[in-house]
Amino acid sequence: MSRPRVRVPRKIKKGDTVTIKTLIAHKMETGVRRNKKTGKLIPRKIINSFEAKIDGKTVFKAALHPAVSSNPYISFAISPKKSGKIDFVWTEDGGKTFTKSAKFTVA
Amino acid sequence: MSQTEVSGGVHRRSFLIAAGAGSAAFAAAQFAPGIALADKALTEQAIKKVIGDRKLIEGRVSIDGPEIAENGNTVPVGFEVESKMSGGDMVKAVHVFAEGNPRPEVANFWFSADSGAARGAFRMRMAKTQNLIAVAEMADGKVYMGKRLVKVTIGGCGG
Structure with missing residues (x-):
């Protein structure tokens, strides 16, 4: 579970705005579902936040609520001024994190 | 009686x-x-919690979804704010709310000077036919709002 995947263009033209696509396998348990056998509520466990940093500086951030679908897909735009590395961090309820990174060149 | x-x-x-x-x-x-599902009043409360007493201005932010969503479990949603994303014309954040879900909050997004554009997309759960609301917070403190009605087909009967 939770294998993160990202799509980042390898080469970005200077001044261009490109779309980054991200996906992570996660159940996104809402906390309002009940176990069919016991009738007990299944505790909430979702990816509650997502952050993208370029060379350590936050470029995009998201807070997710249980209304976000399982296997959350998030896309957003970046327009970096110079080549660098982009790091992605997904944080689950309870604090566990999942990471992925990619490099790109700007010319 | x-x-x-x-x-x-x-x-x-x-x-x-x-x-x-x-x-x-x-x-x-x-x-x-x-x-109980969220309703208009609950949604208004949730919006107020995020933006305070600032006035909501309609326009500049658009929220996009299918006209009819057959599967309420994964409804693709996109949003975009008209902005140069430079100088004083910056979008700080976009908050998405749903009027007919158990809780109105859906997701919040924050942007930066390297964002290039205040747009994004994700997939969400929808309990029933309802309005989606996107609220955009600008760097100058103004708050804009966009709305979209998405019809949700229950049981996937395609009608």
Whole structure:
């Protein structure tokens, strides 16, 4: 579970705005579902936040609520001024994190 | 007379529970039956919690979704704010709310000077046909709002 995947263009033209696509396998348990056998509520466990940093500086951030679908897909735009590395961090309820990174060149 | 009213109330309640159970039966039943769904007032409260007493101006932010979503479990949603994303014309954040889910909050997004554009996309759960609301917070403190009605087909019967 939770294998993160990202799509980042390898080469970005200077001044261009490109779309980054991200996906992570996660159940996104809402906390309002009940176990069919016991009738007990299944505790909430979702990816509650997502952050993208370029060379350590936050470029995009998201807070997710249980209304976000399982296997959350998030896309957003970046327009970096110079080549660098982009790091992605997904944080689950309870604090566990999942990471992925990619490099790109700007010319 | 009062007795009729009482029994009427019971009927109404059992009907509502039955209706709730029916809608929860769609796909993997993400929302348990019997849980009250958010309404307009709750959504307004949630928006107020984020933006305070600032006035909502309609326009500049658009929220996009399918006209009819057959599967309420994964409804693709996109948003975009008209902005140069430079100088004083910056979008600080976009907050998305749903009027007909158990909780109105859906997701919040924050942007930066390297964002290039205040747009994004994700997939969300929708319990029923409802309005989606996107609220954009600008760097100058102004707050804009966009709305979109998405019809949700229950049980995937395609109608």
